[in-house]
Amino acid sequence: MFEIDAKGKHFRDLNAEVREAVDKGEKEISLKNVNGQYYIATGLCGKLDITVEGVPGNDLSAFMDGPTVTIKSNAQDNIANTMNAGKIIIHGNAGDVLGYGMRGGKLHIRGDVGYRVGIHMKGAKRQSSTIIAGGTAGDFFGEYMAGGVLILLGLDSEENAPIVGDYLGTGMHGGAIYIRGPVEQKYCGAEVGVMETNEEDAKILKKLLKEYCEDLDLDLDMVMSRPFKKLIPVSSRPYGNLYSY
């Protein structure tokens, strides 16, 4: 375990130090005393384990391609911006605009998340993105979603209490959103169909949530104990009729 003390360091110096360690072949890096530094693990590639102690700043793991980043506390905005592969585990809450344009990898958050989470997430057969948040989420969850899986659990909420905001899945044209709680159509985008989950969904959920529970030390049976709603796009071309050619 290679340790870097982030205390009092500008993000540019801290991240240059991290990159230098990676170039030297360090595979396990621990960042101590992190206090709001931006861009931690941004643009890093390959198999690495990075542990963050303290609260990291915005744009953590932007464009990241491979590493696993563990944050033991809360995290801020813009995490996993256009991330390509790897995993981020956050033991606390996280802020707004998480996983914007995310192309692959996993973002596991124990607590609540803010507004505009999972915008324009993508996924294809070979590579797909997953975001799982354990708490509640704000408005515009999964807006413009094009692929991947977005799961919201509401673990700390009462059964049947609303756990997600307005404009859910607006402009969605691919992928799937699973909500472990009530979903009212009036809070969804017009492009979204709300369905009951079937056996196929249960399999997908179980597989993804098993890993999530292992990462965050949760009981899978407890997580699976409430029913999920599934949200998918009703049209692959939500705006196909908007134009006159």
Next chain:
Amino acid sequence: MFKSQALPEYRATIDTDKCIRCKRCIQNCGWSVYSWGGDRVQIETSKCVSCLRCYHYCPTEAIEILKEETTYKPNAYWSYNHIRNIKRQAETGGIPLMGMGSDREGIILFDHLLLDACQVTNPSIDPLREPMELQTYLGKKPSKLEFKHDKKTGKRKLTTKMPPNLKLTAPIIFSPMSYGSISLNAQKVLARTAKECGILMNTGEGGLHEDLKPYTSNIIVQVASGRFGVNPEYLNAGVAVEIKIGQGAKPGIGGHLPGEKIPLEVAKTRMIPVGTDALSPAPQHDIYSIEDLRQLIYALKEATNYKPVSVKIATVHNVAAIASGIVRAGADIVYLDGFRGGTGAAPGIIRDHLGIPIEHALAAVDDRLRQEGIRNEASIIAAGGIRSAADAAKAIALGADAVAIGSAALQTMGCTMCGKCYTGNCSWGITTQRPELTARLDPEVYAVRLSNLIRAWVHELMEVLGALGVNAIESLRGSRERLRGIGLDAQTLDILGVKPVGR
């Protein structure tokens, strides 16, 4: 069948005496205007867009494409386009889409600007016999230079660390056009030419195809709101990264690549389902302020070990203040895309009514950055309707470091500005993904034509510099004293910072 009240714009005609029934027109037309009627070619003229592919490939010159003479009753207020659009909207309920830049009539400032020349008192230079420097560097320039005097050798050594700059052999680059909006072959033409001529092409927002990798030292990669094809490899592949905020043809709205242009290969590079519309959201949802923009600029710099970052915006009313914010946010290049800028698809109402022309915007931005003492912090690229080397020279005199061309480059590949790029039927194989059409555009052949254009413009620019009596493009840059305005009102002249002719 219901016959549209939107009149056909063109009339495709075949002289049956000259026609040898070779059916080449049927093969060549991407719009299915022609079909075989058993003994002769049948024509469905309402489908014709006047792209002239059939005209050029008819071996007997039997084809003529005419402007349809049947028209609505002429009316000085209700123009043909007004009436025709109402008919279209009545039939579809949709927003009329347009391709290419705005073709609206109106004052074109480039045509009201005239360049100076030397006579008697200061000698002009003959560019054929004397060196003429067009080399251009894009990026931050240091505000001061520091040197160290070496006592032993007696020489001075530069100690200022120079910010990264992009080196161009001429102040011309290609504007961003994505794989998806244009074909891969069209991108290859741009990439080959950029390499050949020592300039740059830009991927647009559609990823970097495997086949373009040999050209990456002449490629700028783009990051826009859809984040299509963006990963660390992509960001580091090119010489710089561009953040696209807006486009001159459609300021304030996002991108919308119709599903017709999303076959498997494009879907793969964009990571979206086949046949869906590729939606680039209107704003970048992580940028709601200059501070947010700064955050993304530095995220890209961190991810690329501090390569230059360009920020592209559409020129809108408050462009000078916005550009100042972009420079202060850390951008190395500000790309201004004017009102006449091209597009593969834009709602007509947006294209023809939003934004301001590049000439005004360029002058305003250059002025503002100079007033604030930050003009050296970023280079300015002017785009949006550069039609000729003359436009380029005038833009540079108004304050641009370089110009970007899109439509002009496509015209060397056969484009006639028919403006139907959004249908994906381009008969020239440019703005289509239909394999039988894209196969027509041989990158090797057309790169020669595009290289010819660049070479011709380079010669023209040299001629202009020679006439102005300067031997480097640097001497023309921002030199508005060498421009005069003709037929412009006092306020416009004031904004442009040029004197009227005769003064």
